[in-house]
Amino acid sequence: MSRRRHSDDSDAGQPHKRRRTSEPSEIEERLESLICRVGEKSNSSLESNLEGLAGVLEADLPNYKSKILRILCTVARLLPEKLTVYTTLVGLLNARNYNFGGEFVEAMIRQLKECLKVNMYNEAVHLVRFLSDLVNCHVIAAPSMVAMFENFVSVTQEEDVPQVRCDWYMFAFLSSLPWVGKELYEKKDAEMDRLLSQTESYLKRRQKIHVPMLQVWTADKPHPQEEYLDCLWSQIQKLKKDRWQERHILRPYLAFDSILCEALQHNLPPFTPPPHTEDSVYPMPRVIFRMFDYTDDPEGPVMPGSHSVERFVIEENLHCIIKSHWKERKTCAAQLLSYPGNNKIPLNYHIVEVIFAELFQLPSPPHIEVMYTTLLIELCKLQPGSLPQVLAQATEMLYMRLDTMNTTCVDRFINWFSHHLSNFQFRWSWEDWSDCLTQDLEKPKPKFVREVLEKCMRLSYHQRIIDIVPASFSVLSPANPVCIYKYGDESNRSLPGYTVALCLTIAIKNKASNDEIFSILKDVPNPNQDDDDDEGFTFNPLKIEVFVQTLLHLAAKSFSHSFSALAKFHEVFKTLAESDEGKLHVLRVVYEVWKNHPQMIAVLVDKMIRTQIVDCAAVANWIFSSELAHDFTRFYIWEILHSTIRKMNKHVLKIHKELEETKARLARQHKRRDSDDDDDDDNRSSDREDGPLEEQIERLQEKVESAQSEQKNLFLVIFQRFIMLLTEHLVRCETGGIDVFTPWYKSCIERLQQIFLQHHQIIQQYMVTLENLLFTAELDHHILAVFQQFCALQA
Amino acid sequence: CPPRGPGRAAMCSGGTLSILRSDSYADLSQYRDQHFRGTRYDQERLLRKSCTLYVGNLSFYTTEEQIHELFGKSGDIKKVIMGLDKVKKTACGFCFVEYYARGDAENAMRYINGTRLDDRIIRTDWDAGFKEGRQYGRGRSGGQVRDEYRQDYDAGRGGYGKTVQCQ
Numbered sequence: 020m021s022r023r024r025h026s027d028d029s030d031a032g033q034p035h036k037r038r039r040t041s042e043p044s045e046i047e048e049r050l051e052s053l054i055c056r057v058g059e060k061s062n063s064s065l066e067s068n069l070e071g072l073a074g075v076l077e078a079d080l081p082n083y084k085s086k087i088l089r090i091l092c093t094v095a096r097l098l099p100e101k102l103t104v105y106t107t108l109v110g111l112l113n114a115r116n117y118n119f120g121g122e123f124v125e126a127m128i129r130q131l132k133e134c135l136k137v138n139m140y141n142e143a144v145h146l147v148r149f150l151s152d153l154v155n156c157h158v159i160a161a162p163s164m165v166a167m168f169e170n171f172v173s174v175t176q177e178e179d180v181p182q183v184r185c186d187w188y189m190f191a192f193l194s195s196l197p198w199v200g201k202e203l204y205e206k207k208d209a210e211m212d213r214l215l216s217q218t219e220s221y222l223k224r225r226q227k228i229h230v231p232m233l234q235v236w237t238a239d240k241p242h243p244q245e246e247y248l249d250c251l252w253s254q255i256q257k258l259k260k261d262r263w264q265e266r267h268i269l270r271p272y273l274a275f276d277s278i279l280c281e282a283l284q285h286n287l288p289p290f291t292p293p294p295h296t297e298d299s300v301y302p303m304p305r306v307i308f309r310m311f312d313y314t315d316d317p318e319g320p321v322m323p324g325s326h327s328v329e330r331f332v333i334e335e336n337l338h339c340i341i342k343s344h345w346k347e348r349k350t351c352a353a354q355l356l357s358y359p360g361n362n363k364i365p366l367n368y369h370i371v372e373v374i375f376a377e378l379f380q381l382p383s384p385p386h387i388e389v390m391y392t393t394l395l396i397e398l399c400k401l402q403p404g405s406l407p408q409v410l411a412q413a414t415e416m417l418y419m420r421l422d423t424m425n426t427t428c429v430d431r432f433i434n435w436f437s438h439h440l441s442n443f444q445f446r447w448s449w450e451d452w453s454d455c456l457t458q459d460l461e462k463p464k465p466k467f468v469r470e471v472l473e474k475c476m477r478l479s480y481h482q483r484i485i486d487i488v489p490a491s492f493s494v495l496s497p498a499n500p501v502c503i504y505k506y507g508d509e510s511n512r513s514l515p516g517y518t519v520a521l522c523l524t525i526a527i528k529n530k531a532s533n534d535e536i537f538s539i540l541k542d543v544p545n546p547n548q549d550d551d552d553d554e555g556f557t558f559n560p561l562k563i564e565v566f567v568q569t570l571l572h573l574a575a576k577s578f579s580h581s582f583s584a585l586a587k588f589h590e591v592f593k594t595l596a597e598s599d600e601g602k603l604h605v606l607r608v609v610y611e612v613w614k615n616h617p618q619m620i621a622v623l624v625d626k627m628i629r630t631q632i633v634d635c636a637a638v639a640n641w642i643f644s645s646e647l648a649h650d651f652t653r654f655y656i657w658e659i660l661h662s663t664i665r666k667m668n669k670h671v672l673k674i675h676k677e678l679e680e681t682k683a684r685l686a687r688q689h690k691r692r693d694s695d696d697d698d699d700d701d702n703r704s705s706d707r708e709d710g711p712l713e714e715q716i717e718r719l720q721e722k723v724e725s726a727q728s729e730q731k732n733l734f735l736v737i738f739q740r741f742i743m744l745l746t747e748h749l750v751r752c753e754t755g756g757i758d759v760f761t762p763w764y765k766s767c768i769e770r771l772q773q774i775f776l777q778h779h780q781i782i783q784q785y786m787v788t789l790e791n792l793l794f795t796a797e798l799d800h801h802i803l804a805v806f807q808q809f810c811a812l813q814a
Numbered sequence: 815c816p817p818r819g820p821g822r823a824a825m826c827s828g829g830t831l832s833i834l835r836s837d838s839y840a841d842l843s844q845y846r847d848q849h850f851r852g853t854r855y856d857q858e859r860l861l862r863k864s865c866t867l868y869v870g871n872l873s874f875y876t877t878e879e880q881i882h883e884l885f886g887k888s889g890d891i892k893k894v895i896m897g898l899d900k901v902k903k904t905a906c907g908f909c910f911v912e913y914y915a916r917g918d919a920e921n922a923m924r925y926i927n928g929t930r931l932d933d934r935i936i937r938t939d940w941d942a943g944f945k946e947g948r949q950y951g952r953g954r955s956g957g958q959v960r961d962e963y964r965q966d967y968d969a970g971r972g973g974y975g976k977t978v979q980c981q
Contacts, residue, residue: 048832055833093831346837346924389887393925438887442930477883479932577878578894618879625890662890 050076050083051090058104060357065104066274073111080119088126095127096134099145100339102152102198107271110156114282120158124150124285135293138300144191145339150287151195154202156272157279161206163287164199165214168192172214174292175221182225182814183301186248188292189221193251194335197328200255201263215259222252228811232772233306233381238423242309242325250307253326267329269359303812308376310416316365323364333364337373341394345386352397367402367409371395375413378435379428382776388431392438418452421463426769427776429467430654437474445475445487456491461652461762465495470654473497477618500616504572506565516565519543523569533590540566540591558600566595567608571623578622585626592632602637607646617655624659628666635733638663643740652766657773660737664778667733671726678719685712731785734778738793741771742802749799759801768805775809783813839924843939849952850942860942865892865919866912868941870958872897873932873970874905884931885911889918895949901956907971908951908958910944934970 057072058065076087094105113120127150134143150167153159174180174188192214196203204211227246231237234244245253258265272279313322323329337355344351355370377384378391399406417424417432424432440447455464476484476497484496505511506520522539531539545559566588574584585592596602606624613619627633641647642660650656688709745767752759775782782789794806842861850857869881878894885891890913897908913919919940927938953962955976964975973979 051832055831089829090831093829097831097834343834347839348924350836387888387921387925389921389925393929396929434887438884444933474883478880480877480880578882579878579896618883622882666890 046083047086047090050079050086054087054090054094054105054108055098057108058101065271069104069107069111069271069275073108073115076108076112077115080116084119084122088123091123092126092130095149096130096142096145098339098343099148100336100343102145102149103268103270103272106149106152106156106158107275109153110158110272110279110282111275113156113158113285114278117283120282121285124153124159124287128288128290131290132293138298140187140302144187144194147191148195148198151199151203154199155270157282157284160284160286161203163285165203165207165210167287167290168195168203168214169210170290170292172217172221175217177295180295181299181301183304184295184299185221186225186304187301189218189248190251193218193248193255194331196255197258197265197332198268200258201265204259204263215255218252222248226811226814229304229808229814230306232776232805232808232812233304235306235308235379235381235425235428236420236423237425238420242312244306244308245325247305247307250326251331254328254331257326258328265328265332267323267332267360267364301813303382305380308379309372310375310413311365311368311372315412315416316368319365320363321365322368329364333358333360333369334373334376337369338377341373341377342385345390348390348393348397351394352401355398356401367406370398371406371409371413375417378431379425381425381427382779384431388434389438392435395439396442415451418464418467421467424463425772426766427773429463430657433467433470433474433654437471437478440471440475441478445479445483447487449488449492453489453491456494459762460494463762466652466762468492469495469497473617473654476500498615500619502572502575502612502619503615504612505568507572515546516543516561520565520569523565524573527570527573533588536566536588536591537594540595558598558604559595560600560604563595563601563604564608566591567605568612571609571612578619581619581623582626585623585630585632589630589632592627592630596632599637599640602633603641603644605633606637606641607644610641610646614650617653621655621659621662625662625666628663635663635667635729636736639733639736639740643737643744652763657770661773661777664733664737664774667730668778668781671723671730674719674722674726678716678723681712681716681719685709685716688712730781731788734774734782734785735788735793737774738771738789741767741774742793742798745771745802746799749801768801771802772805772808775805779809779812782809786810837920837924839927840920845939847942849948857942861940863916864940864943865914865916866910866941866943867919867922867938868908869911870908870937870939871934872905872907872909872936873934874907874972875970876905876907876932878909880931881909881911885922885926888921888926889913889915893944895944897951897958898949899956900950900952906951906957907961910941910949911938912944932970 053072053075057068061068063071079087091105091109094101098105109120109123113123127146131143131146131150134140134146150159151164154161154164171188171192175185177185200211225248227249230244230246236244307325309325311322312325316322323333337358340354340358341351344354356366358366358370360366374391374395377386378388384391395410399410414436421429449468452464452468455462455468458465460466460469472484472488472492472495475487481497481499485493488496506514506517511517519539519542523536526535526539540562543559543562543565545557546561547558570584570588571581574580592605596605605627609620609623609627613623624633624638628635628638639660642651642656647656745764748761748764748767749759789806794803796803798806842858846854846857867885869885872881878896881894881896882891885894891911892914893910893912895910895912896905897910898904899906911919911922913922923938923940926936928935930936951957951959951961953959953976955962957972957976961971962976965978967974
């Protein structure tokens, strides 16, 4: 017989209390679960499930109306891939309960206004689309929807507003038309024609300077990289030409037409778009990524054309599925593969295209890069007979088009492909790519293969890579990542500092202290000065060379060994690298020792920044120095630079956060005091209390300002160096009469673009300085164009 | 199951949906380190805010560099501590990866756990935090417990299990 548990006793004691507190949230959970799950795979048809659910909800309306309203509004906002399922549900509810329909529409408008107020524009589009599909469900009267769209389109007439604001309202209108265009045109064709003609004139006059910066390929063949509004407009024009016949979207409400057309409709209240404010941040423009067309899958169902509205709807829905399930890779893969219309569209191709569209999206992918690698692996697991082939085909196509692919996108391609291969024993038909062997190593294809092999090596080991590629590819194989110690051989004993290096080696092996190291280093002459300071601690490149070479060589065994070495001799490092030249020289020596092992260079630079042996500006200057010119176009250099910028950005954010938290603590302290104090006598004691916090705030304020200044300086240094480098090249080409557009130039100018794109939010703060100081009208137009494209992104 | 708090505040009145909150890869597993000094409650509190992951089923030949490259894909790594055989002081097939930010560790749980390193499916799990001594295997022979008793031959993990080897 089982022991009665304590909880059973309390249950018997207070049954009502327990049930009362758990019931409402249980019911809400149940309602949410019922609503969210409708439309999933089921034994019954979707129609009968919807009908059943409508009945359940109708019955629950008296008690749980506000909860049901909230849940329905939320699914409208967050599950746009199931748009028509939920509009049908709302339609059925409206048919049974007119007041509820009205309240739902009001709630949706309130939610839409809220979203626009807090810059949640992507979710606002889903709400607008939902409202428009409610016209099809006889919940909203068509004329009132047209009126709302008229207000949207009239935003394009506003003066002195950013183009991206007008773009959003235009997009919200156009992107709803696949769902509701037919119905609106049938009811209000004159008004719709007017709206469409206003759309056309807006699209003709809007500027598109930003487009080149966002394109994945610079070439228009085989697929043009269209600006998103242009592409959508072409799709809507074609839809109109087809008399608004749209056959892809699943419309469950059609089955309920007899019920729904009996329902009374509601009019949308007049909707005034909230005005533009300083705090408004609109979505960035996009370029539509296309890599497949109907010729790529000749066996299977035909892929809808690039200007067909079906293509738009499929892509929107697949993107929404990824957005909903990005944290759950198995669910995400399953949901993608169960997208309806499986046998009418080449779904695998659409999925692969949409995933690469996100992976290559500029400025940044919507989700962390590694997610896409793992998602594709999950998809391969679920469809082992078909998806891997599509992926291989895609890889081949991407390789073929490397010559015109944006450098940032090539980086992502390299990362994805090498990581993907590492999950499949590095099996690939490398011989298919032997065409790259005859090309100049700086050309995109051989460069890509080299970088891929280097990344593959980092995930395995050197010999493995030698083994997996054909012998002919050895010219592209990565170097064996061994350390180069200049004082290693007896034959180097004539090098200055050789004996000190030997001395140091013995001392370090015998666990010498920092002080002992200093005294050994004192004997190193300074090649820069004839009469040395007595201090001996001014910039002495030879001292740095001997110490850093020796230490790194001794600690070469692993990252951990090297990190320990940096930590143990931190004091020596700090002293030797006190000056800017010192910092630069440390970095130079690190490179000399580890140039075969870029990964080691990267982690050492990271550690040295974090332990303040070098600063971010030093790293930036080092990257642009002539010593690194040979490696300037290699991927690892830019990984290091962007990692450095990110560390700087995180540092600023961290101190800022500390400042805000301390301010909040002070505010709370005030509040506590105000509520405790009835008599306001002792002002001095409250000042005393505030003292330490106020001091802290002042210190932190200074820290923030200093960090922000360092951050701005870092960007200015980087931009300055780019301008110098590019100008030099342009002048040389002009005077020599040679073509500007070398592989190096393409890489360099796109790396400049990458700085703007990857850190655009921070850089926006410096626009005035950049315009007045660096990107002035005297600059060569090639370089100025990059700046102008960047400005156009949020204009 | 413990009642959840309001969850991350969404800016709109609607909040979010529990099916979209699902994050099973980043949730705590059933495993609890039996050697943990402290209460179950303390342990779970630490696991829930930890930035450190335990990584298992590594090959004995997998290096710190490979681990750094793979796990670096979800964010900046603070430290990698290789698991060692207590007797031989050589790698014995596990390690700890500590990130600066928990979000980066979560992404590793979502996207690196269950994928391959050195051709082996590796497994990651939350760790309450590295303490000196935890880098050693707890098997009687010095390696990990799982290598004491397993019957299969695994070339990347010293061949047969220790008890099999002793036969």
